[in-house]
Amino acid sequence: MPSNRYEFKSAEGQTLAGRLELPDGESAAFVVFAHCFTCTSKVKAATAVSRALCDRGFAVLRFDFTGLGDSEGDFANTNFSSNVDDLVAAAESLAQTHKSPGLLVGHSLGGAAALIAAKRLPDVKAVATIGAPADPAHLTHLLSENIDEIEEHGVAEVRIGGRPFTIKRDFIEDLKRQTLQQRVGGLNRPLLIFHAPTDRVVGIENARQLFEAAKHPKSFVSLDGADHLVTDVKDARFIAEVLTAWASRYL
Numbered sequence: 001m002p003s004n005r006y007e008f009k010s011a012e013g014q015t016l017a018g019r020l021e022l023p024d025g026e027s028a029a030f031v032v033f034a035h036c037f038t039c040t041s042k043v044k045a046a047t048a049v050s051r052a053l054c055d056r057g058f059a060v061l062r063f064d065f066t067g068l069g070d071s072e073g074d075f076a077n078t079n080f081s082s083n084v085d086d087l088v089a090a091a092e093s094l095a096q097t098h099k100s101p102g103l104l105v106g107h108s109l110g111g112a113a114a115l116i117a118a119k120r121l122p123d124v125k126a127v128a129t130i131g132a133p134a135d136p137a138h139l140t141h142l143l144s145e146n147i148d149e150i151e152e153h154g155v156a157e158v159r160i161g162g163r164p165f166t167i168k169r170d171f172i173e174d175l176k177r178q179t180l181q182q183r184v185g186g187l188n189r190p191l192l193i194f195h196a197p198t199d200r201v202v203g204i205e206n207a208r209q210l211f212e213a214a215k216h217p218k219s220f221v222s223l224d225g226a227d228h229l230v231t232d233v234k235d236a237r238f239i240a241e242v243l244t245a246w247a248s249r250y251l
Contacts, residue, residue, distance in 0.1 A: 003051075008093035010066055010073070011085045017070040018063025018090070020098075021050050027059035029251040030094055030101040034087050034110030034117075035062065036131075036229065037139060038160045040069030045107050045130065045230035052240030058247075059098065063090050076155070076166035079174035080113065080136050087117040095123065102251045103128065105243070108202060108228065112136050112180055115210075118189055126250045128192040128243055131228050133202050134209035136178040142201075143167060181213040190217045190250050194239055201228035219246060 006020040018041045031053060035046045041062040050060040065086050067075030087110075091101050100123035106114030111132025118124045133139065140147060142160060146167065149156040154169045184191070191214045195207035211220050221242055226235040 014072040021054040021060045028057040031060045031103045032101045033062040034106040036108035048236030056244040079171045083113045126190040130194045134206040137175045184213040196223040196226040
């Protein structure tokens with residue numbers, strides 16, 4: 001199956017990049033995959049799930065958010081809302097070059113972005129999340145050691161996953177403004193929630209809160225033994241298998 005570099009413009013006019021996985025023959029549907037916070041489209045969960053979906057006949061675009069991976073821009077100037085804008089721009093570009101995506105899949109904070117972006121994309125028929133937080137502000141616990149410095153000076157360098165990132169006060173304030181659970185209640189799309197009971201980064205209670213906020217049709221699948229980053233390819237393939245069967249009812 002071909003994996004092609006794919007580029008498109010963000011709302012700010014910057015070039016964002018990723019990979020478009022195309023199956024042999026006609027695609028069952030197009031999918032956009034949104035990666036986790038400070039990750040890239042090359043993280044194992046994004047590549048493994050995308051390729052497994054492609055093996056099952058789906059065309060999948062996985063891309064880097066602004067300032068990450070191969071995409072242009074300064075990560076320090078981004079926030080959760082700009083991630084949502086990037087996701088919408090990816091879907092709209094795919095609609096122009098190939099076909100409107102019928103499914104959004106988001107991992108961790110990318111899952112939260114997918115839930116909000118879906119409301120702006122009328123052709124999206126279903127949404128799936130993997131280890132997503134019920135409240136984007138939950139992410140601030142990863143920045144707890146630097147919150148005071150960010151609040152006082154407006155900016156700080158933090159280390160996430162062993163890598164340095166510049167975080168501004170606007171990023172924190174934007175997270176606090178989000179009302180994800182309320183928006184999930186008005187999603188009006190089928191929702192599939194994947195979450196590991198032993199997730200130590202985004203606890204399982206987040207899956208419960210999202211599930212309770214969502215209207216039917218909604219489904220929950222437990223990723224027994226998986227970690228937050230879905231580093232085991234077997235877990236990624238399991239996600240793709242279940243997701244393929246579930247999505248076939250709606251796409």
